[in-house]
Amino acid sequence: MKFKSLAISKLAIFFLLSTQVGAKTVVVEDTGLTSSFFCLNKAHRYSDGSSSGSAQLLNGIPKYCGATGTYTHKHIPVAVSKDGHRYEVFSDNTQNGNIFYEDKALRIYLVKDSGPKVLVHTEEKWHDAHMNAVVDVDEDGYVSIHMSSRGLRHNFRSGYVFKSIAPHSVVMKRIEGGESNPQNESYPQVHHTNFGKVVLFTRYEKTGATTNRTVWVNKEGLEPYKLVEGGHYQVSWYDKSTSTLYTAYNYHPNGSLNDRANVFVLKTTDGLTWKNVKNQQVASAGSPLPARSVDSLVYDSEFRGLTIYLKDIITDCNGSLRVLMTESVSFNPTKGARQLSELTINPNGNASIQTLHMTNHNYSAGAYLYEGCQLYTLSNGDNGKPYYGGDLILKKLVGGSYKLEMEYKDGKNYSYVRRVRGAGMSAVASQGSIEIEAYEPNNPNSSPLEGNRIIDSTTSTQVRISVE
Secondary structure (H helix, E strand, C coil): CCCCCCCCCCCCCCCEEEEECCCEEEEEEEEEEECCCCEEEEEEECCCCEEECCCCCECCCCCEEEEEEEEEEEEEECCCECCCCEEEEEEEECCCCCCCCCCCCCCEEEEEEECCCEEEECCCCCCCCCHHHEECCCCCCEEEEEEEEEEHHHHHHHHEEEEEEECCCCCEEEEEEECCCCCCCEEEEEEEECEEEEEEEEEEECCEEEEEEEEEEEECCCCCCEEEEEEEEEEEEECCCEEEEEEEEECCCCHHCCCCCCEEEECCCCEEEEECCCCCCEEEEEEECCCCCCCEEEEECCCCCEEEEEEEECCCCCEEEEEEEEECCCCCCCCCEEEEEEECCCCCEEEEEEEEEEECCCCEEEEEECCCEEEEEECCCCCCCCCCCEEEEEEECCCEEEEEEEECCCCCCCCEEEEEEEEEEEEEEEEEEEEEEECCCCCCCHHHCCEEEEECCCEEEEEEEEEC
């Protein structure tokens, strides 16, 4: 597979580019609601001796940095439209600005129908957006919020589950989680299916000196069970037309978290037994798949020397499963090139891959949108910056390939674009523009304790996007 060299474009402060008359238009609404900002430029220590985050600098640049209110692609969903109402969850760690982290908190908010934000939970002495939440609504209208645990054994934080006290209420009651009843479900993905409520999640397990990432299933009425040994960073999708729940996931070669490789796919129609894309049963409750199982392997990026960053997953009207992902030659944002690609798996289990466009960062966004049977992608392109996000690119699936429909460029930085469940042409995202100033050893004003200094950091905000 060939990669083109990255091109750095000089953007005008504001312009919108539509490729044809009658093309769809991207409409962005900045809610003004402050949301979180997270950067791996240093560990943040609190007065009780605890800490969150870490310094992961690569050639003087943080591995990732930017607005994270709708983080991450592995938290599903962060917005849902159901029964005439719309719900969004987002995080805010920016109290007292982005400079003084001492005893700062991560706050989770719920918004209903574009109304005022409602505080759901405050995680004290914590700013890491890995504990962001997801939201969904069941068939009776009850709203549930699952806040991710942070499952690292040396710094464990319990997750939480909240449920509304009445249908479509924003008054939430905690039903799981906390010191007395710790809940260990990271990267939660909630699905209300014909076979009950199912939460797919990641759990961190210690084996000797190694921390393994494993894929788990929490099906309503059953004890949680392990689905995959050594699986991580899954994305999932429930197809109502076939009552099938799909998950696609990576694994870490040699246990290295900087190496995330391959695409593995499993599916279930009962939440208990799991099949591969060839419709062969390969796993079940009590019988997990081993790491890097050939039984679920669909795309071998490891063989090609590429790392994979999964973004989204969906089925089309022909019954094919589509997986949106970034393929990269390096985990290091300052090295190599990367591109947004799509893996398509037809109903017979045969797979193909195509490139949509180049992108600037492994953690930049990609999401599917749909209108009936028409599929679109909304993603970031190449902003020529060493941090994720950027402008918005809308592409339309035409005759098996994606054609540019519109570019949205207004000089702002959009990240973690996430489809609204139940509203196929709507999304939420995070907005926050930054500049990174590298540490200079001979400059007395450049502090090595902070790694890079984050300068020109605007207020991070929650954004709503519609395609019309």
